[in-house]
Each structure stands twice: as structure tokens, then as C-alpha cells.
Amino acid sequence: MRTHYCGLVDEALLDQDVVLCGWVDTRRDHGGVVFIDLRDHEGVVQIVADPDDAEAFRTASEVGYEYCLRVSGKVRRRVSVNERVRTGRVEVLAARIEVLNAARDLPFVLHETTNEDLALKYRYLDLRRPHMQRAMRLRTKLVAALRRHLDARGFQDIETPILTKATPEGARDYLVPSRVHAGEFYALPQSPQLFKQLLMMAGFDRYYQIARCFRDEDLRADRQPEFTQLDMEFAFVEERDVQDEVEAMIRSIFHDVVGVELAAEFPRMTYEEAMRRYGSDKPDLRIALELVDVAAAVRGTEFKVFAEAANDPDGRVAALRVPGGAELTRKQIDELGAHAAKYGAKGLAWIRVDDRAKGREGLNSPIAKFFDDTTLDAVLDAVGAGSGDLVLFGAGAYKTVSDFMGALRLKVGRDRGLVENAWKPLWVVDFPMFEYDADAQRYVALHHPFTAPKVDDVADLKANAKTAVSRGYDMVLNGNEIGGGSIRIHRPEMQSAVFDLLGIGAEEAQAKFGFLLEALKFGAPPHGGIAFGIDRIAALMAGTDSIRDVIAFPKTTSAQDLMTAAPSAIPAAQLAELHVRVLEPEPK
Known part of the structure; x- marks a missing residue:
């Protein structure tokens, strides 16, 4: 039905006859000559219908957007070159145009x-x-x-x-x-x-x-x-x-x-390091911003939200420096707070550093009044904040704070053009073996229940399930x-132990995974x-x-x-x- 693809017609085919099939991308009537950009999956080529060929010209004048056509003609040089497309130095003078199928008005314009x-x-x-x-x-x-x-x-x-x-x-x-x-x-x-x-x-x-x-x-x-x-x-x-x-x-x-x-x-990078530095187990390393733990600096503060989290073994107080962020308006900071709320934040504390050299007088913040000068300096030093910066804070349960501060890091990085134009791959390793589901009152597997723990001893795994690390x-x-x-x-006794820790009893494990437990008994390799x-x-x-x-x-x-x-x-x-x-x- 065709000899060539539209998008592959080039100067190598000059003066040759070709047969093309495709769709009408555009049609233009210029002073009695009709131009059609014919498109297939390889690209587009310009078709010219001249009044000298009355039948081809008549058909070209009547076709509409996205009509499906078959065009026979000769390749020639274009007078006006279009360097934006591969076929831009040639065109096809149509000898015959066949409508393979008409198209009614489309529900939207493809361009x-x-x-x-x-x-x-x-x-x-x-x-x-x-x-x-x-x-x-x-x-x-x-x-x-x-x-x-x-x-x-x-x-x-x-x-x-x-x-x-x-x-x-x-x-x-x-x-x-x-x-x-x-x-x-x-x-x-x-x-x-x-x-x-x-x-x-x-x-x-x-x-x-x-x-x-x-x-x-x-x-x-x-x-x-x-x-x-x-x-x-x-x-x-x-x-x-x-x-x-x-x-x-x-x-x-x-x-x-x-x-x-x-x-x-x-x-x-270990999972623990990824969560600590980036608030995510899939950190985008194109953004140089990092979270900084400031619990040690605020442990004795009068600000209850910070003090409680800082003194809780499962809590976290994290800070994020936004370079040049002091230029943000209060409305823009509130929008960041609303974004953090989507990921579990109950509020977003902040300090705007207008002039670090002026000490407390150079700061603008609703929480600065709760800190003495030593604490303020310790926090700002920890994150490396200088004049013109904004510091955002999160306090609460470690996982929750990591999640919403990690989401803030991404938003700030993207909004402020801090994403490096690069490819940054990495491995994240040493994931926790389990997470505790408070609603279900049991552990759940972080990856899946067939992941091996780093420990080989079943008793060790059961005794230390909360802190167990997976492979x-x-x-x-x-x-x-x-x-x-x-x-x-790859050992049946370890698989049974993991099922047990996940709340999958022996009877349920046999019903759901009996074939696997059986297979593990016959010399299963690592x-x-x-x-x-x-x-x-x-x-x-x-x-x-x-x-x-x-x-x-x-x-x-x-x-x-x-x-x-x-x-x-x-x-x-x-x-x-x-x-x-x-x-x-x-x-x-």
C-alpha cells in the first residue's frame, strides 16, 4: 500500500516516485496551491497539490483534519526549507490522492x-x-x-x-x-x-x-x-x-x-541515613538541601512542642534551611505549612533570618521568644543559616516529622529552582525488617514477608523484632x-518465624503458603x-x-x-x- 514512511522521506529520494500513507496534520491553501502536512508514526512530510493535476488538487481541497490518505507522487526540493523537521528540505508533488477514510470533527485538537x-x-x-x-x-x-x-x-x-x-x-x-x-x-x-x-x-x-x-x-x-x-x-x-x-x-x-x-x-545509603538527612527512603539527590536534627539544642527550651519531641526517644525535632528564603511572604510560608499538613504536620514553625549579625533583633519568627540567645545561635549554627535564609522546623513522632519535612524539602527545592539538571542514582539499603501497625496491633513487613533478616538466628529475630534490619x-x-x-x-524455620511475627499463625500460613514452606524443605538455595x-x-x-x-x-x-x-x-x-x-x- 505504501513504499515509504512520511517522516523518512529525504534528499536521497529526490526525483523518485513514492507512495505514502498517513493522516492530514494540517492543510493550507496558498493562492491556488494546496499544501498538506501528511503524518505517520515516523513524522510529517509536505504534500503539494497543484491545479495542473485537477483530480489530486480537487481531493486535496476537500480533505479535512485527520483524514486518512494515500498519496502517490514525486519527491522534489522544497523552495522554503524547514529545518525543524527531518523532511524539511523536500516535498512530494502529488499525482494522486486517495481518501482511505474521512474523519468527523475530533473531540479535541491534537496539537x-x-x-x-x-x-x-x-x-x-x-x-x-x-x-x-x-x-x-x-x-x-x-x-x-x-x-x-x-x-x-x-x-x-x-x-x-x-x-x-x-x-x-x-x-x-x-x-x-x-x-x-x-x-x-x-x-x-x-x-x-x-x-x-x-x-x-x-x-x-x-x-x-x-x-x-x-x-x-x-x-x-x-x-x-x-x-x-x-x-x-x-x-x-x-x-x-x-x-x-x-x-x-x-x-x-x-x-x-x-x-x-x-x-x-x-x-x-542506609535507610536510617536517608530518613535522617532527607526525610525519605527514596531521596532526590539532585536537591542539595538536607534536614538537620536540632533536638540537642532545644531539649531544655520552654517551647513545649519542641521540648517533648526532643526528650522522646521516638521523637524528632528537625530543621530545614531554605537559602534566600527570607524573601518569602507570610502567605507563602503559610502555604508551605498547608503542604506539610498533607503529610501529617500539625503545624510548621519557622525563623526568618533577616540579618544574622544583629542577633535576636535580626530575626523574624513566632517562636523565637521561647528560646534564649544561646539556643537560637545553636539552632542557626546547626543548620548553617545566614542572613536572608529561612529555617523551617518540624517536631513530633520521628516518622511523621521525617515524612512532612521530607515533603517540604522537595517542594522548596522544586519551587526555588534548586533541582540540579543531572541523573542521581543510589542504592538505599538496610531497611527495617518490620513496621508496627498500631491499628492492627501487629508488625507488618516493610518489603514483603519473604525478605530475609540480617540475623540468621530465629531467637535473635524474635527477641529484637522492633529493631531488626532486613536484607x-x-x-x-x-x-x-x-x-x-x-x-x-531460604530456610523454612525462618520463614515460619517471620510469618509468626507478622501475625500469620501456623494454620493460616499453611493455607496460604503451604506450597512455599514445603518447597523450602527440599534443599532450597540461598x-x-x-x-x-x-x-x-x-x-x-x-x-x-x-x-x-x-x-x-x-x-x-x-x-x-x-x-x-x-x-x-x-x-x-x-x-x-x-x-x-x-x-x-x-x-x-
Whole structure:
């Protein structure tokens, strides 16, 4: 049907006949000559319809925006060169123009920004946009680069089941009712976690899979209920073996796909250090600002909020210096307080340093009156504050303060142009093994319940569960967790102990994970792995903040597909076949 792509027509084809197919990007009528920019997935080329060819000219005069055309003609030089496009030195003089399909008025103009819901409803039109075409081709290139790298290093691509057993790993499963087993359900996998561990026990040594995963999570911005990850697992490895292998892979794909040279060795940082310095377990190192603990300086102060947190073993008083922040208005500082409140802050204390040389008289702050001169100097010295700076404070429970001060650090850094134009990868290691859920009155796994602790002794783990450190690790890039993994538990008694600490009794563990506990008894090797978010890596490479821009048919933040109107109601007869009855939701 065609001989060439629109976007690849160049001077090498001068005076040659070509047949092109594509869409009408623009049409211009200039004094009796019609110009059409014809677009396909490679780009655009200018088509010229001259009155000397009456039929082609008539068709060109009648076509509309986004009409689908087939054009036959000869390549010639353009009089007015357009250096902005690859085809800008040539054009095609049309001999024949066929309308393959007309287009009615579009719901939005592809060259203009539009409401996201409207774009998702007509996603097939949204995907025609050149930037979306580029993003999707970049994603294809990324996946191909990953496969090339891993295939060359002896990894086996093995598919694992989509219909599997419900084994919650921190989010709700999507459940699939069985028609032939009345009242029983499959679950869609949140990850291939247990299957890839079983493959190591089966002796496959190095596994990978570009895996589709599903999580019925509560609504969160820029999360998708179905997503794609690169899953990997290694037998007979320790942490550094996995990290070195995948670090080389990430360096390789960034070089091959987007021409970026990442650091020769990624820095490593413990979870404790990341939370202390940056208030996040995925710190964005492009922002140089750091949190500073000032509890020692304010422990004896009259300011009760600070004093209580400073004297609480589980408390924190943290400060953040904002360079040049004294120029912020009270309204702008209040806006920072409102932002911190979204992450758990009950208030935001601050000191504006107008002139450090004047001491107390050079400060503007609602809390300075609670501190003596020595304390004020100690706090300002600790954060390195000078004239023209603003110091923000957080006090309270350690985790809460870290969370909202970390969020403030990011906001201040972005708002004030303090984000370095660079790629800053790192490893975050030594995560806590457990977090205590006060509502549920039990521990929960910080990574997942199959992560090995650093201690080998079961009694030691049980005695020190609160402070236990795991063998987990995350790869972080520019403030985004792009991969997370761990060394796994490979002894059945340790796995049973972890289940017990998580409140999963022996009977429940057998019902949910009996197959795993059984497999661990048959010479399971030490093993570990990692999973990378393909969507997130593609979004970073494409320079977009939203993973929806690199997913062909994404869902909204409320897990809806506006194009197909899914999820949708199912006819009663079909539900009856599945032995399922829908109950009306109870009124709130």
C-alpha cells in the first residue's frame, strides 16, 4: 500500500516516485496551491497539490483534519526549507490522492493540550500525538534493550501464571471467580514473587520476566491498577551480587536508549541515613538541601512542642534551611505549612533570618521568644543559616516529622529552582525488617514477608523484632524508586518465624503458603532478586512526570478505563454461571 514512511522521506529520494500513507496534520491553501502536512508514526512530510493535476488538487481541497490518505507522487526540493523537521528540505508533488477514510470533527485538537479525562476517553486519538508516539517507541526500545542485556548474560525468560492463589503482599488482590469450582477464586498476581523463588528452588539459577502485575490499591496519584515490571531472581547470591549485576544493566540501558551516562558506581545509603538527612527512603539527590536534627539544642527550651519531641526517644525535632528564603511572604510560608499538613504536620514553625549579625533583633519568627540567645545561635549554627535564609522546623513522632519535612524539602527545592539538571542514582539499603501497625496491633513487613533478616538466628529475630534490619535494597533515581528487591528467606524455620511475627499463625500460613514452606524443605538455595518498574523508568527517560504518558491504554486514578467504560456491570446470567451474587453497597 505504501513504499515509504512520511517522516523518512529525504534528499536521497529526490526525483523518485513514492507512495505514502498517513493522516492530514494540517492543510493550507496558498493562492491556488494546496499544501498538506501528511503524518505517520515516523513524522510529517509536505504534500503539494497543484491545479495542473485537477483530480489530486480537487481531493486535496476537500480533505479535512485527520483524514486518512494515500498519496502517490514525486519527491522534489522544497523552495522554503524547514529545518525543524527531518523532511524539511523536500516535498512530494502529488499525482494522486486517495481518501482511505474521512474523519468527523475530533473531540479535541491534537496539537493542543486538552482535559486528561477527554484524552483518555479517546485514547486512540491521543496516541496519534507525536510526543505520545515518541514516548511509546522509547518504551519499546527500553524493553528491547533490557531483553538484549539479560539474554546475553544467561538469564532465562520464563512466564509465570496470571491466574494464581490469593496471597496478599500489602495491597488487595484482584479476584477472579472460578466457574468450574463453585465459590472459589483465583487472584491476579501482584508480582511473580513466589513463582520466581520456586524457580530458583527448581535450579534455573537466573530468571527474568517482563511481567504484568495487578494491585487493587486505594486511590493514589500516578499509580495504575495494572502495571509492568522487570522481574529478576538469582540463585546462590548475596546482596552485592544482585546489586552489581543490575546496576550494570541500568547503566547499559540508559546509555543505549537515551544516551545518558550514569555514575560508574552508584552510592549506597542506609535507610536510617536517608530518613535522617532527607526525610525519605527514596531521596532526590539532585536537591542539595538536607534536614538537620536540632533536638540537642532545644531539649531544655520552654517551647513545649519542641521540648517533648526532643526528650522522646521516638521523637524528632528537625530543621530545614531554605537559602534566600527570607524573601518569602507570610502567605507563602503559610502555604508551605498547608503542604506539610498533607503529610501529617500539625503545624510548621519557622525563623526568618533577616540579618544574622544583629542577633535576636535580626530575626523574624513566632517562636523565637521561647528560646534564649544561646539556643537560637545553636539552632542557626546547626543548620548553617545566614542572613536572608529561612529555617523551617518540624517536631513530633520521628516518622511523621521525617515524612512532612521530607515533603517540604522537595517542594522548596522544586519551587526555588534548586533541582540540579543531572541523573542521581543510589542504592538505599538496610531497611527495617518490620513496621508496627498500631491499628492492627501487629508488625507488618516493610518489603514483603519473604525478605530475609540480617540475623540468621530465629531467637535473635524474635527477641529484637522492633529493631531488626532486613536484607532488602531499593534502587532510587532522581527521587523515584525504580527497583526494589532483597535476599529471600531460604530456610523454612525462618520463614515460619517471620510469618509468626507478622501475625500469620501456623494454620493460616499453611493455607496460604503451604506450597512455599514445603518447597523450602527440599534443599532450597540461598537466593535473591529485584523488580524494576518499567513504566516508571520509561517515564523518567521520556521526561514526563506521569507514567500514564508511557502506557498505551492507562486507567484513571480511580482505576477506570474511560474509553471502554470499565469496570462495568455484568449480566445476572453470567454472574450465576460464576456462582456470584452482587450485594447492594450499604449506605454510608
